[in-house]
Amino acid sequence: xNPSPEISFSGEISKLKRRNIVIALCRILLNTGLIxxxxxxxxxxxxxxxxxxxxxxxxxxxxxxxISLAAALLxxxxxxxxxxxxxxxxxxxxxxxxxxxTAYEYYKSGKKTVFSDLQIKDAAxxxxxxxxxxxxxxxxxxxxxLLIFLIIANGAxxxxxxLSSEFKLTRTDQNKLDGAGELSRNYAVNRLESKKEKxxxxxxxxxxxxxxxxxxxxxxxxxxxxxITRLDRxxxxxxxxxxxxATELGTKLKxxxxxxxxxxxxxxxxxxxxxxxxxxxxxxxRALNNQIPDSINQNIKALQExxxxxxxxxxxxxEFYEDHSDSDEVxxxxxxxxxxxxxxxxxxxxxxxxxxxxxxxxxxxxxxGFEGRHxxxxxxxxxxIDRDLKDEFGSxxxxxxxxxxAPSDRKKKAKxxxxxxxxxxxxxxxxxSQGNNYLIQIRSLTAIGESELEEKDIIRSYRKEIEGVLQxxxxxxxxxxxxxxxxxxxxxxxxKNADGLN
Amino acid sequence: xxxxxxxxxxSIRKNFDTVVSELSKIIVGQDVLIKHLxxxxxxxxxxxxxxxxxxxxxxxxxxxxxILDLKYSxxxxxxxxxxxxxxxxxxxxxxxxxxxxxxxxxxxxFGQLILADEINRASPKTQSALLEAMQEDKVTVFGTQxxxxxxxxxxxxxxPIEMEGTYPLPEAQLDRFFFKLRVSYPDHQELQKIIxxxxxxxxxxxxxxxxxxxxxEMRSIVKLVPIATHVKDYAxxxxxxxxxxxxxxxxxxxxxxxxxxxxxxxxSLILAGKVSALLDGRYNVSxxxxxxxxxxxxxxxxxxxxxxxxxxxDMDDIIDEIMSKVQA
Numbered sequence: 001x002n003p004s005p006e007i008s009f010s011g012e013i014s015k016l017k018r019r020n021i022v023i024a025l026c027r028i029l030l031n032t033g034l035i036x037x038x039x040x041x042x043x044x045x046x047x048x049x050x051x052x053x054x055x056x057x058x059x060x061x062x063x064x065x066x067i068s069l070a071a072a073l074l075x076x077x078x079x080x081x082x083x084x085x086x087x088x089x090x091x092x093x094x095x096x097x098x099x100x101x102t103a104y105e106y107y108k109s110g111k112k113t114v115f116s117d118l119q120i121k122d123a124a125x126x127x128x129x130x131x132x133x134x135x136x137x138x139x140x141x142x143x144x145x146l147l148i149f150l151i152i153a154n155g156a157x158x159x160x161x162x163l164s165s166e167f168k169l170t171r172t173d174q175n176k177l178d179g180a181g182e183l184s185r186n187y188a189v190n191r192l193e194s195k196k197e198k199x200x201x202x203x204x205x206x207x208x209x210x211x212x213x214x215x216x217x218x219x220x221x222x223x224x225x226x227x228i229t230r231l232d233r234x235x236x237x238x239x240x241x242x243x244x245x246a247t248e249l250g251t252k253l254k255x256x257x258x259x260x261x262x263x264x265x266x267x268x269x270x271x272x273x274x275x276x277x278x279x280x281x282x283x284x285x286r287a288l289n290n291q292i293p294d295s296i297n298q299n300i301k302a303l304q305e306x307x308x309x310x311x312x313x314x315x316x317x318x319e320f321y322e323d324h325s326d327s328d329e330v331x332x333x334x335x336x337x338x339x340x341x342x343x344x345x346x347x348x349x350x351x352x353x354x355x356x357x358x359x360x361x362x363x364x365x366x367x368x369g370f371e372g373r374h375x376x377x378x379x380x381x382x383x384x385i386d387r388d389l390k391d392e393f394g395s396x397x398x399x400x401x402x403x404x405x406a407p408s409d410r411k412k413k414a415k416x417x418x419x420x421x422x423x424x425x426x427x428x429x430x431x432x433s434q435g436n437n438y439l440i441q442i443r444s445l446t447a448i449g450e451s452e453l454e455e456k457d458i459i460r461s462y463r464k465e466i467e468g469v470l471q472x473x474x475x476x477x478x479x480x481x482x483x484x485x486x487x488x489x490x491x492x493x494x495x496k497n498a499d500g501l502n
Numbered sequence: 503x504x505x506x507x508x509x510x511x512x513s514i515r516k517n518f519d520t521v522v523s524e525l526s527k528i529i530v531g532q533d534v535l536i537k538h539l540x541x542x543x544x545x546x547x548x549x550x551x552x553x554x555x556x557x558x559x560x561x562x563x564x565x566x567x568x569i570l571d572l573k574y575s576x577x578x579x580x581x582x583x584x585x586x587x588x589x590x591x592x593x594x595x596x597x598x599x600x601x602x603x604x605x606x607x608x609x610x611x612f613g614q615l616i617l618a619d620e621i622n623r624a625s626p627k628t629q630s631a632l633l634e635a636m637q638e639d640k641v642t643v644f645g646t647q648x649x650x651x652x653x654x655x656x657x658x659x660x661x662p663i664e665m666e667g668t669y670p671l672p673e674a675q676l677d678r679f680f681f682k683l684r685v686s687y688p689d690h691q692e693l694q695k696i697i698x699x700x701x702x703x704x705x706x707x708x709x710x711x712x713x714x715x716x717x718x719e720m721r722s723i724v725k726l727v728p729i730a731t732h733v734k735d736y737a738x739x740x741x742x743x744x745x746x747x748x749x750x751x752x753x754x755x756x757x758x759x760x761x762x763x764x765x766x767x768x769x770s771l772i773l774a775g776k777v778s779a780l781l782d783g784r785y786n787v788s789x790x791x792x793x794x795x796x797x798x799x800x801x802x803x804x805x806x807x808x809x810x811x812x813x814x815x816d817m818d819d820i821i822d823e824i825m826s827k828v829q830a
Binding site for chain 1: 508727728729730731732782784787788789830
């Protein structure tokens with residue numbers, strides 16, 4: 001039994017409506033895709049222009065999809081066609097001569113004419129002959145073409161972006177790296193300044209202490225033992241500082257995995273020719289901007305002549321010590337307890353020094369104290385002078401092995417060298433710490449009591465010059481790697497040990 | 503009812519086919535003209551047939567009158583033709599008692615199928631005598647109204663206006679014609695057939711196939727044919743586009759048209775579209791039906807301006823442009 005024309009027509013219309021909804025959804029998806037891909041290209045352009053870095057955010061991608069979907073829905077809503085329009089389009093396209101649309105209009109409105117049933121029946125028959133795909137085909141429009149183009153464009157952009165990120169830095173990455181470099185540079189500068197400040201503070205404290213000691217030395221009211229005790233305490237402090245520095249250096253070298261490093265040795269002054277001494281003088285002149293104090297500006301040859309005098313003084317000190325050995329037994333035993341810390345500091349085998357050398361060390365320490373009083377113990381300036389010396393006389397890399405594991409060649413040069421270089425006292429001290437030995441060089445450029453100028457003027461002048469040199473100082477090339485590694489290691493631990501380091 | 507309706511629709515098509523086959527006995531070609539004449543018959547309206555002399559205008563109408571079982575009248579319009587010659591007049595008569603009285607003598611208008619041959623050769627005054635009859639199917643003579651017997655149909659022929667000795671029909675008169683049909687010049691094959699049929703011993707006999715009742719019955723069906731809103735809308739936009747001051751008017755319309763089509767033009771479009779649909783075997787009017795009847799329904803209702811007249815603008819070109827411009 002055939003269904004009535006109205007039921008048949010209604011069924012066909014329902015099929016068409018379902019198909020129409022599917023097509024509308026496809027169109028919305030198409031528009032969503034188009035808008036989203038267009039936004040992706042826009043984001044890529046914005047990112048390349050470094051206006052903003054949006055693509056990293058997943059939420060932004062979701063937001064883009066949301067915007068695209070909303071826009072497509074709005075577009076679909078605004079451009080939605082009435083179903084009768086779809087039917088009219090079907091009539092036109094399939095040359096149905098407005099059968100379907102007229103029948104639907106009369107069917108929908110319920111108009112009853114003598115032709116209604118005939119017309120609906122005619123339309124249903126026509127609809128039945130056609131498939132829904134024929135009536136509502138999926139058309140390949142320019143929007144599909146645009147979608148393909150956008151997909152290709154996005155793919156190309158993604159590939160180019162991916163490849164460029166693999167082999168070269170983007171502008172953003174470059175900016176990041178530049179920023180990181182700037183931060184690390186600032187951090188290193190701050191650290192350097194902080195270190196300098198600390199060092200300066202420490203030097204100031206030592207200077208004050210030396211000044212205090214000098215006052216005490218001039219004070220005739222205190223006994224010799226008290227004086228020696230104070231000197232010894234100060235020496236312990238200084239050597240304690242040296243120990244700390246050596247430990248720190250050892251730690252840094254270990255951190256930098258440096259087992260051996262060349263040690264620059266100072267040429268022996270007694271072996272220098274006159275020509276070399278003249279060169280040395282020129283170096284000193286250059287280092288001090290041609291303002292060498294008169295105490296230094298002596299004939300170096302004359303200074304060399306002072307060597308026998310110094311020898312003699314040394315002998316006198318030895319004799320003096322021997323004369324008072326009994327009375328100073330307590331002090332000597334105390335010395336024995338403290339001296340190792342000042343010279344060997346627990347080394348299994350110290351330098352093999354005798355008491356003579358110990359006393360001599362005290363004298364030298366006095367010289368060093370005087371040196372400090374003149375504001376001379378500035379390592380940076382010494383490095384400068386070392387460089388000049390190295391340039392002029394050639395460096396003699398020492399054979400100091402792994403820090404503290406073997407005796408240095410200090411023995412070869414320390415005693416004689418320091419003795420001969422009156423006024424320019426140079427001492428290599430071997431400092432051990434937990435089995436690690438380091439060579440610490442402390443030198444003086446002035447001689448006690450030889451200056452014709454006022455001491456204060458000399459100190460002021462020296463400080464001024466030294467500060468100037470410090471300001472101009474540059475990090476030597478061969479130390480840059482170590483310094484860089486040091487700061488890198490600090491940087492890695494900065495978060496954890498910030499308080500401790502500072 | 504549907505079964506009867508189907509039969510009635512079928513009978514319309516059958517009658518049309520019969521008319522065409524009968525006319526084809528004497529008329530060569532002119533299929534479109536015959537279809538449009540049949541459309542006018544079913545719509546209960548009148549047609550103006552235009553063409554140069556010798557194309558068979560009169561022959562077509564005369565043949566049609568023989569096929570249709572209708573009372574046929576022929577009025578040959580001449581410059582001296584008077585309205586009374588068309589409508590009729592009162593004449594004085596004398597009875598057996600010798601008393602005289604007026605008796606209305608019916609003119610040729612009192613037929614069912616009227617051939618107004620060369621209508622533009624008569625003066626406008628005479629032409630206007632047809633106005634009431636064509637519009638209201640009645641005539642008024644000396645204050646007395648006389649109803650015309652349905653179906654009443656005027657088929658007028660005219661020569662092109664630019665020919666000598668013609669009077670252009672007034673717009674009001676033209677508007678009352680449902681269609682203005684043009685008789686096209688026969689092509690080579692048609693001319694061959696014309697020669698064969700007219701110069702040889704060709705015998706033919708036209709049969710009366712459709713009576714007045716059948717025509718009236720068909721007319722009653724035509725108006726019931728459904729038409730969709732969008733098709734009506736299209737017809738309206740076509741008519742509106744024929745007005746030069748309309749926003750959708752074409753360029754030619756603005757340039758050459760003085761007046762656009764009247765509402766009668768729209769009525770003609772719709773009704774003729776319905777007949778066209780029925781003749782095509784459909785139960786609804788389509789855009790194609792409207793387009794099919796647009797030219798005959800509108801060409802005499804659009805009035806050219808001076809520029810259009812002097813430049814000899816063909817009205818069909820303007821209508822073609824209007825149809826192409828108006829979105830279906």
